[in-house]
Amino acid sequence: MKKNPLHIIKADRKAERFVLPQVIRNGDAYTKLSILIMGAANLCRGQIVKGLIFLAIEISFIYYMIVTGITSLVNMTTLGTQTQGWVYDETLGIDVLTQGDNSMLLLLFGVVSIVVIILFILAWRANLKSALEVQSLKEQGKKVPGFIDDIKAYFDSKLNRTLLTLPMIGILAFTVLPLIYMILVAFTNYDNAHQPPGNLFTWIGLENFKTILGSGGTISKTFWPILGWTITWAVFATGLNYIGGILLALLINQKGIKCKALWRTIFVMSIAIPAFVSLLVIRTMLQPEGAVNVLLKQLGLISKSIPFLTSATGAKITVILVNLWIGIPYTMLITSGILMNIPADLYEAARVDGASVRKMFTKITMPYVFFVTTPYLITQFIGNINNFNVIYLLTKGEPSTLAYYQAGKTDLLVTWLYKLTVNSKDYCYASAIGIIVFIISAVFSLIAYRRTSSYNNEEEFQ
């Protein structure tokens, strides 16, 4: 794709985007034949294997479209019309259970067909490009590369395609395809009352978003408080971890402190132990009869159990505090290296000018660390909006409340999404929430990234 042998095309780079007009303008008979019969140009000019591969792609695509593709696409527009149920069979004279349409599968097959069509169009374009390439080589009287040469090119100048193929297939199958499917589900009524195969679901446009954002029903009365708590949580979790981590790093890296590695290792334990283990353990420790309350009682500090996880406010404070347990060492690890790399002459100059320790901290250390770690801070913030583990393992979103739909007081949007998917099977709301979370993440990262000094004046600290 990088090299374009036709000199005419080189003059007109804009046209490169559209292959078809080029073929029509500049192609000879063989090349034009490739529009209809893929690989024709390659076959006629001696690139037998390549031509056959193109041809095979076209034949299998046509076969696929005839056998399932076209019906899949048509079905996708209705998502099924025949509900499963008892239908009177005249010949038998009794009611017979008929297999209705399965909206879920119809939608899935439809998405697969769309992906197949897109892949085919890409292959078809590659076929035209290849046809133009062979034609120009022939015109210039050069040798047309054989199949072996092609293979060699795929380990040299076209290595990117070779290396990317398998990973891309994986991403397509396990990330892109499911994601397209779920995004489409957000525009259907695939909730717990419309579960295939027993029931059909169908397209309802933006209804789900209206329900979630502002119908006045339980769902929107759940959404807004949860959104508020998600943002509060993300701000506190990110900010406190960040400040705490830097302070801890400064504390350990002081000149007078010995055994720095030992201290660091102690704190790193909380990252090294798998989060699900430590969080589950902490959850049991913080129960009303759990170890912490027992210990405090035995020490005589309290007489009644502290409701760490059982009252709404208590649970919210607890999750933020426990998150510090995991998060502070994380920031400490990251910032330790950065702190040691701050040019010593900056401090030297400040000391000569008689700056106080506090002043040096706010004017040199913080701006420097902040500058270097801004991208990290943004990813942390978005990570906290999506922080499933801490909330779900610690509180499961509880304490639960009847005012919310399928959610508890400490649920974040993502844990609510998880509960809607796994517990109540309201896939359409879950998907709509997923899209909303995506929009929030995207907006925050765009705004934050554009405002930071590392974006605006990259040179300042380099």
Place this chain on the structure above:
Amino acid sequence: MKKQKSMSKNKKIKNILSYVILIILSIIWLLPVFWVIMTSFRAETGSYTPYFFPKGFTLNNYLKLLTETHQFYFAKWFGNTLFVAVCSCIISTFFVLSVSYVMSRMRFKLRKPLMNVAMILGMFPAFMSMIAVYYILKGIGITQSLIALIMVYSGGAGLMFFIAKGFFDTLSRALDEAAYLDGATKFQVFTKITLPLSKPIIVYTVLTSFLTPWVDFVFASVIMGDNYNNYTVALGLFKMLEREFINDYYTQFAAGCVLISIPIAALFISMQKYYVEGISGGAVKG
């Protein structure tokens, strides 16, 4: 002279204060660790005890955990997890290194668009596509199997290339150029020059992808459902805390936690340096 003395005294107070803070923090940080180890040796069963220190100690919890097979088959889960971890780690590492090398060293028309798409895909919550993945696996007919888990853990790994790409970006290109002059192909440069120089990032990638199956329980629970035989360790331990099991299995749960955490924590602490390099390198580049 007097001033110097007071300064060193000041410093001493400051040092002592710092140590006191560090010790208090360390106690807080190590308390859960200490407690779970203690509980794993506790002789009395049951989930909650009305006292902090156990009355008796025993090794039975470990023995029971490793030998019991009817309800919770921990030894088999361990084998399952190890198998899944090794397979998905090989595939993921291959994917991640390929993609990040291509994105760092090669220039082609789709490079920027692909990187942007990867970033956008990363902003969707991971659990959103969970149920669709499940139905796709069901469509192929491999739910509740270990293969399905391997595919889920490694399938999308190609998207996690940002950190490794950051590392490749820092490697000097002079060597590559020299090799090209000697007639090496790009593939040879990748395998013979870049990869041998990239030990830290390879270790990091191997480590992170090896650990995923040990700590994930969400995808595992969706895919495995009630097929206890194919559970992974994380999922099994999570199950032990459910209401009907917690009273009988709490001390065994603690033992399982200790058994799992020791190797993982040891791996992590020994690889800490690479981990930090990977994260902060990637973070600084953005």
